[in-house]
Amino acid sequence: MKYSFWLILLAFAACTEKPVPTSSNTSSSAYFVTQETGIKDGGIQIIPIKTMGSEFNIWTKRIGNNPKIKVLLLNGGPGCTHEYFECFESFLPAEGIEFIYYDQLGCGHSDNPTDTVFWDLQRYVDEVEQVRSALGLDSTNCYILGHSWGGILALEYALQHQHNIKGLIISNMMCSCPDYGKYADEVLATQMNPTVLQSIRAIEEANDFSNPLYMELLLPNFYQKHICRIPIEEWPEPMERSLNQINQSLYVTMQGPSEFGIAGRLTNWDRKDRLKEITIPTLTIGAAFDTMDPEHMRWMSTQVQDGTHVHCPKGSHMCFYDDQETYFSGLIEFLKGSN
DSSP, X not given: OTTHHHHHHHHHHHHHSOOOOOTTXXXXXXXXSOOOOSSOOSSEEEEEXXXXXXXXXXXXXXXXXXXXXXXXXXXXXXXXXXXXXXXXXXXXXXXXXXXXXXXXTTSTTSOOOSOGGXXXXXXXXHHHHXXXXXXXXXXXXXXXXXXXXXXXHHHHHHHHHGGGOSEEEEESOOSBHHHHHHHIIIIIGGGSOHHHHHXXXXXXXXXXXXXXXXXXXXXXXXXXXXXXXXXXXXXXXXXXXXXXXXXXXXXXXXXXXXXXXXXXXXXTOXXXXXXGGOOSOEEEEEETTOSSOHHHHHHHHHHSTTEEEEEETTOOTTHHHHTHHHHHHHHHHHHHHTO
16 A cells, blocks of 8 residues: 555556657557548559640559658659658658658559650659649648659759648759769769770660670679669569569650660759759758769758758668668658758
């Protein structure tokens, strides 16, 4: 009986103590409350879009529920699928951060037209706007995260529609394709074994990109050094699954066939002079061994009006795999800090 007072006191404190909010101001129970009506299918929403006089279906999947933080993910490539983002599931739900997978037109589970007229940057900007609106995302909750080509798309979208979103994350993408090409030629190429580089250049000059030797040379000498610095035989399964499904028509049309620089429809894309127009909170993420110049990524954060930068010292183009601690701690801090 001598402990009854303390037991009563502790019980009272437990009943009256306010629950500690998660970092995203959403309780774990609320985070997992479904927003679906009718038949529940795991958060998948097929969005019909109208574009260039045609109608297509776009695949999306929502993870979690947070009224203040909803991150729309724009995949890279162009032409990859949402699947390489699956590592986000190991980090964002624990913070109560909602995010949405989205396969762009021509990617993954979305419709895949054969006419290359649809592989157009402005058309993709209009598509993102239709997807955002259909998902009910707005300036009170929507963050757009674009990785690689998705970073180009995210920046271009923000320049036209930033009033509809709360924040912008540009991951592993410079804001100038000419600068990207220059970095590939003057920095990345010079780091490669000259004999290997000569063989790669010979294949490219012959337009012999289907030659199996091309990938045999690129995988150990370029991909493992600048795309993902994990031994190739240990590459994460979601990343491999996504890369193995890349839409070659979309990729070659916009990026070009070469892995060094860019030669497709995006060749002359450059928004360095317009970064100052971005007023919403913006995070740029770069990596020491990336295909993108890490100093350019840092510089971008100083040119927007409310910029933050995260540098991944161990990372490459897929630094959310090969430098996860730095990448996700920086991303989460940014999302929490702007709420």
